[in-house]
Amino acid sequence: MDRLVKADVKEVELVFIKGQKSSITFTLTNLMHTMSVAVSLYTKKPSFFSFNKPFSIIPPLSSSSYTLLSQPSDQPPLTNPPDAITVKTTMVPLGKVNHDDTRRRFSKPGPHIFKDATLPISFLGPQVIEHLISSNTQISDTDFFFNKAISGCSGNQLTVLLQSAAVSGKADLVRTLIDHGGDVNHKESNGRSLISLAVEAGNLDVFNVLISSGCEIDNSVDHVFHYAAAINRVDLMDALFRAYKNTDSIDSVDFNGRTPIHISAIHGCTQVIRFCLSVGASPEALDVDKCTPLHLAAKGGHLDTVECLLEASNYSKYALNKQGKTAFMLAIENDRSNVYGSLHLDDALSRAARIGDVNGIKSCIDEGANVNGKDQNGWTPLHRAAFKGKMEGVRALLGYGGEVNVFDKNGYTPLHCAVEAGHVEVTLLLIGHGAKANLKCQRYGYGGWFEI
Structure with a gap:
């Protein structure tokens, strides 16, 4: 005989919830017609996993239920290979034996001990995925854990997780969430798209996945060119320009009336300014305070940016903002002597x-x-x-x-x-x-x- 008992599952699945115990119940059936069987259950991490019945006796052709318990934890204990429940058995000829005798029987290896089953332990649920998305440590076989965890998530949960994944830069995880039902056109509470999150975080690979998956933007709230400009990402600006094929977007304004060039000027992002100018953006646009990009670059003391904007516009040097001040006057007020x-x-x-x-x-x-x-x-x-x-x-x-x-x-x-x-x-x-x-x-x- 190959084994004495049979499990009703091939693996056990625990829904992980941060800081809480998890449990799952499974059943073992005695395959012997005339003899009782003693059962021993254990894992590699007895300090984390425990059983309601680590040792038990199952009568002939009967079944018994067992509960696996996990201790509260801040993160799922993912290992490669994953931990598993090892089921060992031995026959009980007399049908009855006390627990101490059972322990002693399993403590002595020999042909009387059968290893009937190994049941891998998997962790499911959105909090497992959150951990995989946010983890800075590369876990081997992340895809394996990710795909297992997804089976314990609803469509709404996958959609919410897409927001974190879009910021993470892990394009493969983003694609997997979308493939399993995550809504690529889900909006934040303020109406921003997933593309806004990816661009703001500087994740070009994620941006490309979202574009290929049909993610759409709303120009009234998704100031994606501005986000790329703020972090001096010409590659993202170029990708956005190619994706939306709209030359007006390069001069689009945010809630302060600022164009992407204004934003670049604030942060001293000269490379983005040169890109914007190369595709037709205006260096003389005015924001709600009638500031040109040169006003903002001078205020911040960004010399390279100032010189780039001066090359593009003779007028801006003499332009007055709402307070009647030139770029030079703002530089003086903010002690930016390097641009004087x-x-x-x-x-x-x-x-x-x-x-x-x-x-x-x-x-x-x-x-x-x-x-x-x-x-x-x-x-x-x-x-x-x-x-x-x-x-x-x-x-x-x-x-x-x-x-x-x-x-x-x-x-x-x-x-x-x-x-x-x-x-x-x-x-x-x-x-x-x-x-x-x-x-x-x-x-x-x-x-x-x-x-x-």
Whole structure:
């Protein structure tokens, strides 16, 4: 005979509830026609699992029920391989034996002991899935535990779990929940979609799963481009742009009237701004406070972002918000001295160079102005001082590293400006500092620089 008893299940399934005991009842049947059978039950974790009857006697052809109990725990005790109930048996020829005799009988190995069954223990329910989603530790065979746990969940529970999974970045788990009945178009209490959660968390793989599964967004509450902009994720911006194929979305506004470029400016996300500009977004959009993105970048002191926005818009530098303040004024209020030069000091330096104000030139440069910064026409301060014949101003600018052979947009150097205006002394001074008298004038056209 291969075994003395038969179990009514092939495995036992416990619904795990955090902090509570779990229990499951199963039945063993004595297959012997004339002899009673003693039964011993145990697991690998006797401190966690227990039985109402660890030792018992089953009369011939009779059945007996057993209850497996698990201790309260903060997380399901998932192991690979999973724990199991081992069922051992031995025949009781006289039909009766006390518990002490039964224990002694099972404590001695030998041919009289039968191993009749091994019943794996599985944990079911949403709290098991929550643990698998949130766990930072990689558990072997996660899919096995996940698929087991799902069988103990309702459709509504799977849908709720999708929210956590969308944030987790575990795209395979998201797909499994959807495949088993989770509603991909479930909304948060505030109306946001699962795609909003995935984008806000920066999970591109989850986003792709949701898109392929038919997840939809509501533009009035799902400010997905703004979420991607806030974390400087060009890849997500590009994926969103391709998925929704709507150029208007790149200039969509949130509840504060801010576009994705505004959000990028707040966080100093220059890469996203460049992407938005490349697909047609406006760098001069105004929020509810009439702030341009440049206002917000200047307030935060994000130099790279400030310079990127200045390249895209000459107007923004002079735009006034609702309080009548420029981006430069906001930078001063917030002590963002690193952006002063780009926003204002370069302009002040150009004015000082134009009138030959040596003290003004020195002050601006000492405060951070770029001695070789160019205006909208490509003129540096040295171009202006040379054209106006301001000898001492030219001398001061050269002393601070002003470049003598730099071209403006029309291909003119400071030397060209001095010669054209007839300032002989300035011309000689520039030549003495390396200006090339025979440097050919160049102009910039669609094909690049060319000589004339």
